[in-house]
Amino acid sequence: MQNKDLSTGKRSLRKSLLARRRQILPDDWQRLSESVVKSLINWPNFLQAQTIMAYMAMKDEVLLQSLIETAWKLGKRVVVPKMTGEFGQMNAVAIDSCSSWTVAAFGIQEPLDAPVVNPHAIDLVLLSGVAFDRQGNRLGMGGGYYDRFLSDTPQALVVGVTVSKQLVAHIPMDTYDRPVDVVITEKGFIYCNKRKQDLGHP
Template sequence: MTVSEEKRALRRICAATRSGIPEAEKATADKALCDCIAAHPAFREADLLLVFSAVRGEPELRPLYERALALGKALAFPVCVGQEMTFHTVDSLDTLRPGRFGILAPPADAPLAYPTARTLCLMPGLAAGRDGTRLGYGGGFYDRFLDTFPGICVFPIYECLLFPTLPTEETDHRVAHIVTEKGELKHRA
């Protein structure tokens, strides 16, 4: 089995595992994830957060996003055009509308975000390895984005989707900070 085939099979397993998390357990875990990220030094120091809209059972971090806006931090969501992903800022979560793949996205005229070393990127995905490996959805959008991203990445994931390691390919980026509802794991990315 090739690495691509392994990853494809693992994506199916992880998606099924995540969709099987009971709603009450998921709500408790989501709150714990928000609290853990809010306490993270990278969140406290960030002036810009690159975030995602939760889909298909991903952690719901909306309370964290509202907190960031209340603290005066800029908030930006991804927009994918072709194989490129850019982030665009919003002043309110109410401006988000269904975009590509049906995922809530900023309006077409939303300003482009310009990440710096003080930018925190929260990445979506299906699973994480304790060694910093990450399993995304297979499009490579975040891996390409991370090639030039100057800030800090945090990958919020449910503890039940944490493995010792995950299959990787040459283009896959490791993440330095993985946060679960039970706390943070740090790695050298």
């Protein structure tokens, strides 16, 4: 598929899958999120990780607040994305229970005055997406923020966090798109990267 056709296909798929994702009711998001988080916080890779990159969920994404609080209680460092001001670029910044927040681009909460963390220090990355497939391919919002950022985190285990309704048979990928190693839904883990030898099982 040519790049132009690939981009067109992605836009069309993104539009339809966003519409499907928005049909999930808030109460259902809460229930599904609790199931996903329960699996994650009992997962050996979560328990072993010292620095975890999470995300601040939009209203139609899996909620990770309880996971973040659990990580703090276990003495882990939690980082989240923060836009740099340059389109497509973001940093990982450390947060704690005292962090102050603002609403940034796309309506996402971002911390104020949070210290930047070296991407090479991150053990586990949890990221959302419009959809995933079982090969670990991810459809994001189209900005390429994670694709650029993850090029600096080869050591991290990358986990796509979603719900089973947002799993699709195939997502078209470009050469610069970064697949995830694992996908987690309310139904459990899908291990995508067979080359990773450190994948623990719940």
